[in-house]
Amino acid sequence: MSALASPLAPATEAPPVPRLERLLIVEDDGFSQQLIDLYLRRAGFSDLTAAHDGRAALDLAKTERFDLVLLDLNLPRVSGVDVLRRLKRDGLLTDTPVIVISSMTNMDEIVQCLDLGADGYLPKPFNVRLLDERVSACLELRRLKREALAQIDRRQQDQQAIKALHTLLQAAPEGSDPTRLGVDSACLSLPAPQGGGDLSLITRTSSGLLWAALGSVAATGATAPLAAAYGLLHLRSLLDQETAPDAVLTRLNRQLSQSANGWTCPPIALTLLALTPETGAFTLASAGGLDPLLIDLHRGLMPLPVDRGRPLARRADAVYSAFPGVLSPDTALVLTSAGVADAQDAGGMSFGDQRLKRCLSDAETSDPRALATAARTALTHFTGPTPLPDDASLLVLRRLSPSV
Secondary structure (H helix, E strand, O other), X not given: OOOOOOOOOOOOOOOOOOEOOOEEEEOOOHHHHHHHHHHHHHOOEOOEEEEOOHHHHHHHHHHOOOOEEEEEOOOOOOOHHHHHHHHHHOOOXXXXXXXXXXXXXXXXXXXXXXXXXXXXXXXXXXXXXXXXXXXXXXXXXXXXXXXXXXXXXXXXXXXXXXXXXXXXXHOOOOOOOHHHHOEEEEEEEEOOOOOOOEEEEEEEOOOOOEEEEEEEEOOOOOHHHHHHHHHHHHHHHHHOOOOXXXXXXXXXXXHHHOOEOOEOOOOEEEEEXXXXXXXXXXXEEEEEOOOOEEEEOOOEEEEOOOOEOOOEOOOOOOOOOEEEEEOOOOEEEEEEOHHHHHOEOOOOOEOHHHHHHHHHHHOOOOOHHHHHHHHHHHHHHHHOOOOOOOOEEEEXXXXXXXXX
C-alpha cells in the first residue's frame, strides 16, 4: 500500500502559531477560568497566569508584567471595577490592555470600566471566536502603539543628536575670550518649539581674520538643525582657504547645491563678515540674509545696504558681491535672522524690522550684551506666551579698542 495518505483520510488540524505574550486571567469561577485557558491555548498562547479573586490580581499586577488582562467583574474580596480603578491609579496599566468579562446584567459596571480605560468587553457565556478576536485585536493595537512610541522616541533622539552636533559646530574654538577674538560679542538665540535651523559662527582663523556668520534654514523639524550643521561644517572648512566672504559664499553655495547621497540641502539665508580686528576693516557678503545694522553712539542706527544674493543651495551658479566698511571701537555691528522680525504676538501681528531697530536705538549703547538683552526683552514682551514660528537669533559684535 502506498505511503501517501488516502484522499479520504481526515485532514490533520494545523498546530496554532505560538504566541509569546503573557496574559493574566482574573476569574473566580473555576469552570470559566479553565474554559478561557483552554480557548487561549488553542489560539497559541502558553504563558497564562490565573488569579481567583481581586486581591490576588492586584498582588500579581504589582510584582509581574503582563501583556493583557482578562478581568471578570464579579470577584470576591475586591470587585473587578475596583481592581481596574486601583491598577489605573497606581500606573500599573500604562501599557497593558484590559478586557472586562461579565454578563449583560452588569451593564452599569461594564460602562464604569470602559470609562476607566478598559480596552474591550467580553460577554458571558463565551464565544471562542469572539474571545480570540478581542484578545488578538487588543494585542495588535498595543503592538502598534508601542511601535509608534518607539518611533517617536527614536525621532526625538535623532533630533537631540542633530541639535547637539549643531550646537557643537556653532561653538567658537577660542571660547568667549574677547582678547583672542579681537572683538566683544553677544548672541541672542531663541529656539522655536517645533525646531528651527538658525546657525551662527564667530571664529578667528590663522590668517588673522575674524569671521562671523548668522543664517537661517528654510525648513522646520529635524531637517532644519541637520541642514544648519551641514552648512556650518562646510563653512568652517572654507574659512582657512579664503579671505573674501563673497568667495566663501560662492564656493559654499556650490557645495550645498550638490545632492549628498540623495539628500538635498534646503535653502539657507546667510550673512558673512570678515573683519581685521586691528584696523576695523571689514567685508560683508549676503546670501539672502537681512541687512546688517551699525549702531554708532554718535550717528545712531544705520542699516548697511549690502547686496542680497540668492540664498545658499537654491542655484549652484549664484553670484555674490562684497560690501566693504570700517568698524570703529565704539560702533556695534548687528546681524539678525528672519525669525526675529517674523515673531508674532497673540493677535498674529509680527514683531517686524522697525520694532527691532527702535528697541536697539532706545538702548543708547554699543555694548553687545546690553543690545542683545534689550532685543530679548522687547521680543519676549511682544510675543508673550505665543510660540515662535522659527528660531530668532541676533549676533552683536564690537571691535575692542587698541588699549585692550
